Amino acid sequence: MKIKLPxxxxxxxxxxxxxxxxxxxxxxxLLGYFHQKGSVDWSAVPLLSPDVSLSGRMANEILGQTVICxxxxxxxxxxxxxxxxGSMRADLICLSPDQKSVVLIENKxxxxxxxxxxxxxAGQLAKQADFLLRCKVPKVCLVLLSTTxxxxxxxxxxxxxxxxRLNERNKKVDGFLMRWEDVLASLx
Numbered sequence: 001m002k003i004k005l006p007x008x009x010x011x012x013x014x015x016x017x018x019x020x021x022x023x024x025x026x027x028x029x030l031l032g033y034f035h036q037k038g039s040v041d042w043s044a045v046p047l048l049s050p051d052v053s054l055s056g057r058m059a060n061e062i063l064g065q066t067v068i069c070x071x072x073x074x075x076x077x078x079x080x081x082x083x084x085x086g087s088m089r090a091d092l093i094c095l096s097p098d099q100k101s102v103v104l105i106e107n108k109x110x111x112x113x114x115x116x117x118x119x120x121x122a123g124q125l126a127k128q129a130d131f132l133l134r135c136k137v138p139k140v141c142l143v144l145l146s147t148t149x150x151x152x153x154x155x156x157x158x159x160x161x162x163x164x165r166l167n168e169r170n171k172k173v174d175g176f177l178m179r180w181e182d183v184l185a186s187l188x
């Protein structure tokens with residue numbers, strides 16, 4: 001499946017070359033950069049529930065003061081953890097300054113889930129949710145970032161919903177959807 005990037009404003013470009021993003025990884029890296037610069041107004045970005053309804057919350061509630069790192073490796077301490085997520089990287093990991101909350105953002109723009117795909121037991125989102133369940137940080141959140149178009153087609157949202165419902169992961173891991181259109185409109 002061909003990845004279709006959302007329309008990006010001219011300022012959402014690599015500060016070194018001036019080039020616009022060409023893929024999901026570049027989109028994610030730029031988002032991390034613009035967050036660190038303080039150029040994203042997270043209070044203007046609504047969070048959606050996994051069923052694609054408005055959650056009533058805004059992204060600044062979970063991302064406002066965080067430090068963000070792109071392509072962050074998921075650390076492991078045992079052979080079983082290594083086998084589950086040892087080779088995975090978070091598109092973005094967002095840690096609060098007091099280290100009491102962490103948000104893992106998975107960016108999807110038409111691409112498939114890796115590994116066992118959308119399987120709520122052992123797929124990509126399941127591994128990420130299980131990583132969050134085992135971390136020492138008390139407040140954890142898994143956010144799926146995509147476009148209105150992909151969510152409207154039923155992509156990604158159902159997978160997040162099923163993953164979080166399985167084994168009641170949703171009791172510890174908050175899950176949200178976030179739209180690129182809202183993020184890009186919030187840039188200043």
